[in-house]
């Protein structure tokens with residue numbers, strides 16, 4: 599590519615009008631250099647040559663790494679295409695990213711509003727926040743119930759769609775109400791991915807996610823990130839990463855960046871099959887509480903169709919008993935009985951086995967992979983029938 603073409607290429611990536619596939623295959627790539635690969639390999643370095651007075655960009659490996667820099671740029675281009683002044687920081691895991699925002703923004707005496715139905719590690723976070731003298735209020739995601747407990751809060755934490763219940767709240771409405779009270783807003787964007795939802799465009803201050811799930815999508819990397827537009831707030835998140843040291847390895851960061859090129863292909867395939875599976879599960883004997891935000895009759899659909907660009911790859915439903923759910927999971931051939939979600943191989947689990955979610959014993963969370971739609975739907979329906987009796 600010529601220099602002029604390379605300039606145009608950066609323009610393509612920053613242009614909010616280009617398609618997701620076009621943006622994703624080039625996201626975060628450096629300008630082409632003759633004889634160099636498009637995506638430079640992982641940089642393994644604990645420290646960098648640094649004669650004289652220390653100055654950046656690369657001084658010590660806990661603070662910065664060129665492989666993170668490219669990945670951070672890629673995620674930023676997907677989370678907030680065409681927007682200046684947005685910064686992304688990558689972390690060792692989703693929880694490292696979640697904690698970095700909560701613990702860097704809150705002080706003793708502050709109040710934070712969490713979802714009462716969010717990811718199952720949030721109650722552990724709550725206990726830790728309370729131990730530091732931070733008041734924690736919770737309210738359900740559904741019905742924008744967090745609005746009612748915002749007064750006096752310093753930070754509102756939203757998880758939409760929620761995991762595992764798949765409820766959705768109106769981010770724009772909640773962010774508007776929070777900002778009117780001087781309250782910061784963070785959205786956990788794990789389930790949607792930046793291709794499904796752009797929290798910063800909806801008014802959030804931070805988009806936070808586990809990249810372990812669909813963003814990287816192969817079930818082989820743990821990663822987290824925070825994207826934010828407020829430079830001062832992001833500086834404190836960066837400081838938190840430095841003092842806690844919850845950093846990703848260069849190999850993980852590189853694998854994540856490589857995976858982002860196929861994110862549009864994966865989400866299109868997985869999310870389309872998830873809708874087909876949800877439609878196939880409708881009205882099946884023994885299946886109740888079917889949830890998928892892309893189903894027009896789903897309680898989440900109305901808001902989801904306004905604020906999301908894709909509805910995710912997770913479908914949840916309830917089977918009559920714990921034993922029936924276990925038999926169903928055993929009978930599946932194309933779906934691994936495993937936790938996590940978003941990978942190219944379908945996974946499902948009886949969520950109640952962990953004890954951390956307020957779900958019925960027969961509640962199944964199924965993450966749709968990249969298998970052929972017909973094969974996957976047939977496998978699930980067969981396992982349902984076989985597990986009946």
Ligand SMILES: Cc1ncc(COP(=O)(O)O)c(C=O)c1O
Pocket residue numbers: 691692693694696717757761786788789807808809810820821822938
């Ligand atoms: C919504 C949500 N947020 C955060 C996390 C934490 O991510 P990680 O497992 O990468 O630490 C998860 C993990 O399942 C999650 O589902």
